[in-house]
Amino acid sequence: MAAQANALSIEELKDKGKVLRRLIIRMTTEAGSGHPSSSLSAVEVVNALWFGGFMKYDSQNPTWEARDRFILSKGHAVPVLYAAMAEAGYFSTDDVMTLRKLGSPFEGHPNMKRLPGIEASTGSLGQGLSLGIGQALGARLNKNGSNVFVVIGDGEMGEGQVWEALATAEKYKLGNLTAIIDQNTYQQTGATKDVLDLGSFEEKISAFGWHTQTIDGNCQKAVVEALEVASKVTDRPKAIISKTKKGFGILPVLEETGDLNYHGKPLSPELAEKALAFIA
Amino acid sequence: MYLGEISGLKVGQATRDAFGEALKELGDKYPEIVTVDGDVGNSTRTEVFAKAHPERGFNVGIAESNMVSVAGGLASTGHIPVVASFAAFLLCNAYDQIRMSIAFPSMNVKMVGTHAGISIGEDGPSQMGIEDVSLACSLPGVVVMVTADAVSTKKATAAMIEYEGPVYLRLGRPNVAEIYSEDDTFEIGKANTIREGDDVTIIANGLMVAGAVDAATKLAEEGISARVIDMHTVKPIDVDAIQKATRETSAIVVAEEHLAHGGLGSAVAMVVSQATPVPMAYVNVGDCFAESGDPQGLLDKYGLTAAAIIEAVKKVK
Ligand SMILES: Cc1ncc(C[n+]2csc(CCOP(=O)(O)OP(=O)(O)O)c2C)c(N)n1
Numbered sequence: 001m002a003a004q005a006n007a008l009s010i011e012e013l014k015d016k017g018k019v020l021r022r023l024i025i026r027m028t029t030e031a032g033s034g035h036p037s038s039s040l041s042a043v044e045v046v047n048a049l050w051f052g053g054f055m056k057y058d059s060q061n062p063t064w065e066a067r068d069r070f071i072l073s074k075g076h077a078v079p080v081l082y083a084a085m086a087e088a089g090y091f092s093t094d095d096v097m098t099l100r101k102l103g104s105p106f107e108g109h110p111n112m113k114r115l116p117g118i119e120a121s122t123g124s125l126g127q128g129l130s131l132g133i134g135q136a137l138g139a140r141l142n143k144n145g146s147n148v149f150v151v152i153g154d155g156e157m158g159e160g161q162v163w164e165a166l167a168t169a170e171k172y173k174l175g176n177l178t179a180i181i182d183q184n185t186y187q188q189t190g191a192t193k194d195v196l197d198l199g200s201f202e203e204k205i206s207a208f209g210w211h212t213q214t215i216d217g218n219c220q221k222a223v224v225e226a227l228e229v230a231s232k233v234t235d236r237p238k239a240i241i242s243k244t245k246k247g248f249g250i251l252p253v254l255e256e257t258g259d260l261n262y263h264g265k266p267l268s269p270e271l272a273e274k275a276l277a278f279i280a
Numbered sequence: 281m282y283l284g285e286i287s288g289l290k291v292g293q294a295t296r297d298a299f300g301e302a303l304k305e306l307g308d309k310y311p312e313i314v315t316v317d318g319d320v321g322n323s324t325r326t327e328v329f330a331k332a333h334p335e336r337g338f339n340v341g342i343a344e345s346n347m348v349s350v351a352g353g354l355a356s357t358g359h360i361p362v363v364a365s366f367a368a369f370l371l372c373n374a375y376d377q378i379r380m381s382i383a384f385p386s387m388n389v390k391m392v393g394t395h396a397g398i399s400i401g402e403d404g405p406s407q408m409g410i411e412d413v414s415l416a417c418s419l420p421g422v423v424v425m426v427t428a429d430a431v432s433t434k435k436a437t438a439a440m441i442e443y444e445g446p447v448y449l450r451l452g453r454p455n456v457a458e459i460y461s462e463d464d465t466f467e468i469g470k471a472n473t474i475r476e477g478d479d480v481t482i483i484a485n486g487l488m489v490a491g492a493v494d495a496a497t498k499l500a501e502e503g504i505s506a507r508v509i510d511m512h513t514v515k516p517i518d519v520d521a522i523q524k525a526t527r528e529t530s531a532i533v534v535a536e537e538h539l540a541h542g543g544l545g546s547a548v549a550m551v552v553s554q555a556t557p558v559p560m561a562y563v564n565v566g567d568c569f570a571e572s573g574d575p576q577g578l579l580d581k582y583g584l585t586a587a588a589i590i591e592a593v594k595k596v597k
């Protein structure tokens with residue numbers, strides 16, 4: 001049973017996005033740590049992939065061989081993935097509230113050994129695209145039509161390994177591989193343009209021979225349309241440069257704190273209340 | 281004088297050559313095997329496999345980090361990737377990738393580091409993996425093997441493919457003495473006693489097994505009976521064989537073509553110190569980077585010789 005059949009409409013996806021955002025905030029505030037702002041910027045992308053009909057998966061059979069694979073290379077944003085997987089039926093939304101607690105498989109970064117359905121153990125930035133290449137090559141050998149989607153941070157793009165991977169994916173013309181760069185313009189210590197300005201991702205990545213698109217990654221419709229375009233390109237790897245805002249969905253609440261990056265910290269219970277009210 | 285010459289051992293294939301041949305044959309039997317190369321397949325000999333099975337040989341270019349993670353990804357789709365490079369580049373250039381893309385998720389990847397040790401010779405220290413065993417042993421759940429000759433390397437190659445889980449296999453560049461015959465057995469984690477003896481035990485791996493056999497031959501002439509153990513698996517180490525040696529012989533010497541810290545010597549010492557402690561001595565590269573030179577000259581200069589083992593035996597016996 002592949003879940004691809006019941007794709008949500010844009011309006012339905014927007015409602016689902018609110019559900020994911022609320023879960024992200026609740027679980028990180030409950031945990032007392034984590035990366036809510038990094039998770040929030042990627043909601044529309046994760047939402048479209050999991051519920052917009054772009055990925056084949058079966059939450060009741062996570063090891064189904066022909067499934068598509070989702071790799072969260074920016075592993076610190078894993079609350080968005082736990083939220084989506086809970087909504088997809090891999091586990092309950094109560095389960096994910098044990099985020100980061102001793103004994104919980106909902107670790108601070110994805111651990112595929114402890115949680116079926118997680119396709120890669122990440123957390124050391126830079127490795128996800130290479131893992132995706134391995135899985136895309138493996139799928140090609142297995143002839144099962146499986147596609148691979150990798151979400152990468154814009155700060156993460158500073159890792160040399162990503163550029164090694166960009167070249168390798170083109171060499172093997174991996175038409176079953178899609179990379180989405182969550183360009184939220186911030187990384188840990190500040191604005192990406194100040195820490196390490198890599199210029200135009202679109203120019204650079206297309207120069208590597210990839211199919212590229214640049215979109216408003218917090219516009220649900222734009223994300224769905226870009227994924228539709230990418231799904232029709234099968235002769236080379238595809239990149240979507242997803243221009244987003246870190247903490248999107250609760251920006252006024254973050255503005256109040258004076259920290260628009262808000263990297264690697266949960267909202268206090270009071271701020272979380274405000275954020276949840278804002279989302280509703 | 282080559283290691284093994286004193287005992288009349290014949291010089292056979294290099295361990296990397298034996299590995300290349302074995303892998304090609306295994307490739308016929310196991311369709312899951314794939315190779316991932318970083319532009320050194322003609323040195324590591326994975327090229328032999330890749331030429332026979334072109335659709336299963338991937339060369340990602342000089343990009344070791346990427347190479348290792350690609351292997352991890354291939355393993356998660358049910359393949360058995362063999363990822364090979366020089367030991368120095370594989371372990372040192374891509375250590376975080378090995379840790380996160382292979383060891384932590386316990387991927388069924390076979391990592392093969394060739395050109396290990398100082399016996400690569402003229403290319404010099406930048407190419408000499410002399411810390412690889414220490415690095416590999418520091419990875420939870422990774423099996424670490426160092427083979428002594430061609431026959432045992434072929435068997436080790438088959439054993440690591442059959443084994444389910446991450447493995448590191450360390451191989452050398454030069455031709456080395458033949459220790460084993462075809463009927464000898466090879467089992468991961470089970471040391472082989474090459475020569476019986478009851479005064480002292482020499483535990484070695486890699487090309488130092490031949491050096492240990494030479495030392496035992498010479499010591500016998502002086503009336504000292506030395507047991508020689510090939511500890512081809514450093515992790516998990518054969519605790520029984522070591523404990524037996526501590527009970528039955530009065531001292532242990534460990535010989536390896538590796539830095540002093542974190543290699544076979546450290547692994548054996550940890551077992552000995554928790555069993556019946558006996559005096560120990562170590563023959564290894566010490567705590568330094570070596571230099572360019574001819575392989576034999578380097579082994580002599582850095583004390584990886586039968587004479588050095590004999591001296592160590594006399595110190596502790
Ligand atoms: C190899 C590595 N170096 C450093 C870190 C620490 N770290 C975690 S998140 C982060 C910033 C990531 O920025 P970006 O990729 O833009 O993701 P964002 O949080 O903005 O979504 C850093 C430096 C890490 N996890 N891995």
Ligand SMILES: [Mg+2]
Pocket residue numbers: 153154155182183184185186187192
């Ligand atoms: Mg960012």
